[in-house]
Amino acid sequence: MVRVASFGVVCIALLGAADVALGGTGTPAMGELLEEMRRMSERVEVLEEEREVDQSRIRELEDHLARLESSSRGGNEADAVSAGWSDGLATALGQGNLLNPEITVFGDLGGSLSTDGDDKRFNRFNLREFELDFRAAVTPWADGALIVAAGEHIEQEGGEAEIHTHFHVEEGYLNFHTLPYDLALKAGKFRAAFGRNNLLHTHDLPQVTRPLAVEAFLGPEGLMTIGGSLGWIVPNPWERYVELIAEVVNSDGGEESQIFGGANAKNPALISHLKLFEDIGDWSFLEVGGSFLFGHTSDDADSRAYLLGLDGTYLWRDPKKPDFRSLLLQGELFWATNDWEFEEGGVERNDSIGFYALGQYQFAENWYAGLRYDYTEYPNLEYHDGDDSEWALSSSISWYLSEFLRLRLEYQHRRFEWFGDHEDQDNLMLQLSFAIGAHPAHPYWVNR
Amino acid sequence: MRWFLIAIVILLEPTASVAVVRVVTTTPTHADLVRKVGGDHVEVECLMRGPENPHNVIPKPSFIIKLRKSDLFVHTGLDAEPWVPVLLKSARKEHLLPGARGYLDLSRGIALKEVPKRGELSRAQGDIHVYGNPHYALDPLNGIRMARTIAEALARVDADHAEVFEANYEAFARRMHQLVGKWLSLLEPHGTVPVATYHRSWSYFMDRFYLEQVAEVEPKPGIAPGPKHLTDCVARMKAHGARIVILTTFSNEKNGRLVAQRAGGKAVILAQEVHAFPEVDSYEELFEYNAQALLAVYQELGI
Numbered sequence: 001m002v003r004v005a006s007f008g009v010v011c012i013a014l015l016g017a018a019d020v021a022l023g024g025t026g027t028p029a030m031g032e033l034l035e036e037m038r039r040m041s042e043r044v045e046v047l048e049e050e051r052e053v054d055q056s057r058i059r060e061l062e063d064h065l066a067r068l069e070s071s072s073r074g075g076n077e078a079d080a081v082s083a084g085w086s087d088g089l090a091t092a093l094g095q096g097n098l099l100n101p102e103i104t105v106f107g108d109l110g111g112s113l114s115t116d117g118d119d120k121r122f123n124r125f126n127l128r129e130f131e132l133d134f135r136a137a138v139t140p141w142a143d144g145a146l147i148v149a150a151g152e153h154i155e156q157e158g159g160e161a162e163i164h165t166h167f168h169v170e171e172g173y174l175n176f177h178t179l180p181y182d183l184a185l186k187a188g189k190f191r192a193a194f195g196r197n198n199l200l201h202t203h204d205l206p207q208v209t210r211p212l213a214v215e216a217f218l219g220p221e222g223l224m225t226i227g228g229s230l231g232w233i234v235p236n237p238w239e240r241y242v243e244l245i246a247e248v249v250n251s252d253g254g255e256e257s258q259i260f261g262g263a264n265a266k267n268p269a270l271i272s273h274l275k276l277f278e279d280i281g282d283w284s285f286l287e288v289g290g291s292f293l294f295g296h297t298s299d300d301a302d303s304r305a306y307l308l309g310l311d312g313t314y315l316w317r318d319p320k321k322p323d324f325r326s327l328l329l330q331g332e333l334f335w336a337t338n339d340w341e342f343e344e345g346g347v348e349r350n351d352s353i354g355f356y357a358l359g360q361y362q363f364a365e366n367w368y369a370g371l372r373y374d375y376t377e378y379p380n381l382e383y384h385d386g387d388d389s390e391w392a393l394s395s396s397i398s399w400y401l402s403e404f405l406r407l408r409l410e411y412q413h414r415r416f417e418w419f420g421d422h423e424d425q426d427n428l429m430l431q432l433s434f435a436i437g438a439h440p441a442h443p444y445w446v447n448r
Numbered sequence: 449m450r451w452f453l454i455a456i457v458i459l460l461e462p463t464a465s466v467a468v469v470r471v472v473t474t475t476p477t478h479a480d481l482v483r484k485v486g487g488d489h490v491e492v493e494c495l496m497r498g499p500e501n502p503h504n505v506i507p508k509p510s511f512i513i514k515l516r517k518s519d520l521f522v523h524t525g526l527d528a529e530p531w532v533p534v535l536l537k538s539a540r541k542e543h544l545l546p547g548a549r550g551y552l553d554l555s556r557g558i559a560l561k562e563v564p565k566r567g568e569l570s571r572a573q574g575d576i577h578v579y580g581n582p583h584y585a586l587d588p589l590n591g592i593r594m595a596r597t598i599a600e601a602l603a604r605v606d607a608d609h610a611e612v613f614e615a616n617y618e619a620f621a622r623r624m625h626q627l628v629g630k631w632l633s634l635l636e637p638h639g640t641v642p643v644a645t646y647h648r649s650w651s652y653f654m655d656r657f658y659l660e661q662v663a664e665v666e667p668k669p670g671i672a673p674g675p676k677h678l679t680d681c682v683a684r685m686k687a688h689g690a691r692i693v694i695l696t697t698f699s700n701e702k703n704g705r706l707v708a709q710r711a712g713g714k715a716v717i718l719a720q721e722v723h724a725f726p727e728v729d730s731y732e733e734l735f736e737y738n739a740q741a742l743l744a745v746y747q748e749l750g751i
Contacts, residue, residue: 140545143537177537182516184540233512233540241509277509282497285508315506323501323698365700366672402671403575436571439530 101136101144102438106203108151113428120154120161122427127152129202131170133440141178147171147201170201170224186229191222193229193245193273194291195311195332197356198222206328206360207396208410208429212374213354217307217334219258225249227268241277246270251295258380259305259336261297269295269305284316298341305338305379326362331355340381350386352377366400390416404435469606472518474529475502476722477585478554478594480731482522484620485598489609493518498723499697507531507538515539518550519605522598525553526560528582552601554594558584561651574668586720587652588628588735592621627732631657631739638746642690644681644707646699649720653738662688665699665707672700678707685711691749692742696720716745 108129114122129151138144149170154161173188191199197214202221214222227249234242251265260269275289291309311332318325333355340348354376362368374392378384396410408431416423471492473479479494486492493514496505502524515521515535521544523532536544536551543550560580569578584590599617603610635657643654644663654661663684667677685691691713695704697720708715718738719728728737745751 140547141542178540178542178545182540233516239513239517241513243509275509279508279510285510287509317506320499321698322497322499323504324700402571404571439527 099136101134101146104133104435104437104440106131106133106201106440107432107434107436108203109432110208111430115424115426118159119425120156124154128431131201131203133437135438138174142174142176144174145171149202170221182233182235184231186231187227189224189226190229191224192218192249192271192293193231193247194218194223194271194293194307195273195289195309195334196313196330197332203433203435206358206368206398207370207372207394208408208431209392209394209412211332211356211358211372212390212392213332213334213356213376215258216352216354216376216378216380217259217336225252225269241275243273243275245273245275247272258378259293259297259307259338260295261299261303261305261341264299266296266299266301266303269293283319283322284314287313297339300341303339303341303347305336307334307336307338307379309334324362324365328360329358331357334376336379338379340379342381348381348386350379350381352379352386368398368400370394370396370398372396385419387420388416388418390414390418406433407431408433469520469602470518471520471522471602472514473522474505474524474532475585477731477734478522478524480722481591481595481620482598482602484731485595485613485616486602487612487616489606489612490602496721498719498721498725498728500721501696501698502529502721504698505529505531507535509538511535512538515544516541518544520550520552520601522552522554522601524582524585525555526579526582527577549604552597554597555579555582555584556597557593558590560584561655562648574666575670577669581648581651583649583720584652586650587656588624588631588731589656590652591731592624595620624732627735628656631735634739634743638751641692641742641746641751642685642688643692643694644685644690644711645694646696646704649696650694650718653718657739657742659694659742662690665693665703673703678703678710681707682710685713691751692716692745694718697724713749714745716741718742 106129108131110126110128112122112124112126116122129149132146132148132150134144134146136144147170148167150165150167152163152165155164156162169189171188171190173186173190176183176185179185191201193199195214197205197211198218200222202210210220210222227247229245229247229249231243231245234244236242248268248270251260251267251269252263271291271293273289273291275287277285277287279285289309289311291307291311293305293307293309295305297303297305309332312330314327314329316327333353335351335353337349337351340350342348354374356372356374358370358372360368360370372392372394374394375389376391377389392412392414394410394412396408398406398408400406410427410429410431412425412427412429414425414427416425468488469486469490471479471482471486471490473482473492473494475496476494476498479492482490482492495511495514496502512535516539521536523529536546541550542548545551546553561584562577563580564573564576564578569576585594595617599613602613606613638658640658640660642660642662644665645654645661646665648661648664648669650659650661653659663681665673665678665681667673673681685693685707691708691711693704693708693711693713693715695701695715695717697717699717701715701717704715718741719725719734722728722731722734724734725737728734
C-alpha cells in the first residue's frame with residue numbers, strides 16, 4: 001500500500017513540476033488533471049485498505065479451517081467437541097446397527113459326474129457349503145469371530161443314500177491379537193494350527209477337493225476343535241519371521257474326528273506348530289513348518305495318538321507382471337502312530353502316512369491351473385484296514401470373474417486300495433464360489 | 449557399587465527422544481514423502497514395490513517383522529490396501545494400532561472424489577471403493593497436504609525435531625508449488641484433452657492436469673472387459689474425440705493397447721507410484737515423468 005501511495009505522490013509531484021516547467025501557474029486543464037490524479041490516488045488507498053481487510057478475513061477463515069481439520073484428525077479435543085453438532089436424535093434412536101460386526105457370506109456350490117454310478121455323492125448338484133462370517137473388535141486388543149457353516153451332503157451306507165443337512169459352528173473364538181511379550185491368544189473353537197491346508201475354509205481351497213491326507217488324518221473339513229491357542233513371534237538375531245504356536249484342545253476333534261476317539265476320548269490334546277518364513281528377493285518366498293499333535297483315542301490314558309506333520313510352501317510372482325503370472329508349490333506330509341480301540345474289544349497300534357504335492361500356475365490375470373498328487377493311509381481303523389490306502393491325481397482350472405466370484409473345473413482320478421482289492425474312479429467336478437458383504441480376508445498365499 | 453547403581457539407572461532411564469524415527473510405509477510414494485519431511489531423522493522402509501497393484505499386495509510374514517521394529521506406520525487409508533488391517537493385528541504392537549501414536553492414515557484431511565452415495569454401495573457397481581477414490585496422491589497439491597500430515601505425525605513421535613520437520617515440509621511445499629506451476633504451463637496450451645483410462649485411478653491427476661475422462665476400459669472396477677464392452681469403449685472414445693488410453697504398470701496392457709489402436713490413438717503407461725519405473729525415483733519425478741509422457745503423446749498425435 002505504501003508503495004502504491006508513494007507512487008501516486010511521485011506522479012502528482014512530477015505532474016506539478018511539469019506544470020511549473022511549462023511556464024503556466026496552472027492552466028485549468030492541468031488543475032483538473034491534478035485533481036483527478038489526487039482522487040485516483042485516494043481511491044487506490046481505499047482499495048488497498050479494503051484488500052487488507054479481505055486478506056485478514058481470508059487468514060481468519062484459513063485458521064478456522066486448519067482448526068477444524070486438526071480436530072477431525074483428533075489433534076485437539078476441545079476443537080473436536082465444538083466442531084460436532086448434535087441433532088439430539090442419536091440418544092433417542094439408539095446405536096442401531098452402527099456397531100454390528102462385519103458380515104461376509106461365502107457361497108460354495110458344486111456339481112459332479114463320476115464313473116462310479118453307485119456312489120450317490122456324485123452325479124448330482126451339491127450345496128457344498130454356505131458360510132456366515134461375522135467379525136468385530138471386542139476391545140482395542142481383542143477381536144471376536146463367528147463362522148457358521150450350513151450345507152447339504154449325501155451319506156451312504158451300503159446301498160442306502162441319505163441327505164444330511166448340517167449347520168455347525170466352524171469357528172467361534174475370541175482373539176487377543178496384541179498381548180504383551182509378543183503373544184497372541186485365541187480361545188474358543190478354531191481351525192487347529194496343524195500344517196497349512198487345515199487352516200483353509202472350504203471356499204478358500206486352491207482346488208475343489210481337500211487333499212486326501214488332510215481328510216484322512218484331520219477330518220473331511222479339517223480339524224476344528226475347542227480350546228486355547230497361544231502364538232509367539234520368536235525373537236531371533238537374523239530378524240526372520242519365526243512363529244511358535246501351542247494349543248491345548250479337546251481330544252474329540254469335533255464331529256468328524258479321524259485321529260481322535262470322539263467325545264469319549266480322554267482330554268486334552270496338545271498341538272504345536274513351528275513356522276519359518278524366508279523371502280527370496282522381492283517376488284518369491286519360502287515357508288516351512290513342522291507340526292506335532294498328541295491326543296487320545298479313547299477314555300484310557302494309554303490309548304495314544306501321535307501325529308507329526310511337515311509342510312512347505314513356495315510362491316513366485318513374475319516381477320514384470322505380478323498380477324498376471326505366479327507359481328505356487330506346496331506339499332505336506334503326515335505321519336501318525338495311534339492305538340485304535342475297536343468297539344467289539346481289542347486294541348491295535350497303527351502306523352500310517354499320507355502326503356500331497358500341489359502345483360498351481362497362474363497363466364493369465366484371472367486364470368489358474370492346478371495339479372495335485374495325493375497319497376494316504378488311514379489312522380482311523382473304524383472303516384479301514386491297517387493296509388488300506390488310496391491315491392489321486394487332480395487337475396483343476398480356476399477362473400475369477402471378479403474378486404468375489406470364481407468358477408472352477410476339476411478332473412480327478414482316484415484309486416482305492418481297500419481290503420486287498422483295488423478300484424478306480426474318475427470324477428469331473430464343477431464349483432461355483434462367491435462372497436457377498438464385507439471384503440473378506442484370506443490367507444496370504446491363497447490366490448486372492 | 450555406587451558407579452554400578454548409577455550405570456543401572458542410566459541404562460534403565462527411558463530415552464526422551466528417539467535417535468532416528470523408524471517408519472514403515474505401504475507405498476513407495478509415501479516413503480518418498482516421509483524421507484522429504486523427515487530428512488536425516490527418519491529411517492524409512494516401504495512394503496510395496498513400485499510396479500505392484502496396491503490392492504493386491506501379499507501381506508507376507510516378513511512384513512510383520514518390519515512393522516514390529518517401526519515407530520510409525522503410514523498407509524493410504526480408506527479401502528485402498530485391504531491387506532493392512534490383518535497385518536497390523538499380526539504385528540502385536542499396541543503403538544501401531546489405529547488411533548495410537550505410531551499409526552498414520554494419510555487420507556485425513558484430503559477432499560475425496562467419487563464418494564459413493566448410500567444407494568450406490570453395491571458390488572453390482574464392481575469392486576467399488578466404499579469411501580471414495582483413494583488415488584488422491586496423484587494430485588501434487590494433495591501431496592503437499594500429505595507431507596503436512598506426515599510432519600505432524602513425525603513431530604508426535606519425535607517432538608525434539610518438530611521444527612526440522614516443519615521446515616522440511618515448508619521447503620517441500622514451496623518447491624512443489626513452483627513445479628506444479630511449471631507442469632501446468634506445459635500442459636495448459638493443449639487445452640482439456642479427452643482420454644480413456646483402464647481403471648478409475650486417475651481422477652485426481654486428470655482434474656489437476658487438464659484431462660477429461662470419457663471412457664473406461666474396465667466395464668466396472670475390478671471386472672475384466674469382454675469384447676462388447678471394448679467395442680463400446682472405442683465408440684465412446686470416438687464420440688468424444690478421445691485418442692489416448694491411460695494405463696498403469698498393472699493394467700491389462702493388451703486390452704488397453706487394443707482399445708487405443710481401434711480408437712486411432714495411443715495407449716500410454718503413466719507412473720501411478722514412485723518407483724513404478726526405474727527412472728521415477730521421487731514424488732517430483734513421478735509428475736515430471738507423467739507430464740513428459742503426455743506431452744510426447746500429444747506431439748505424436750498432434751494434439
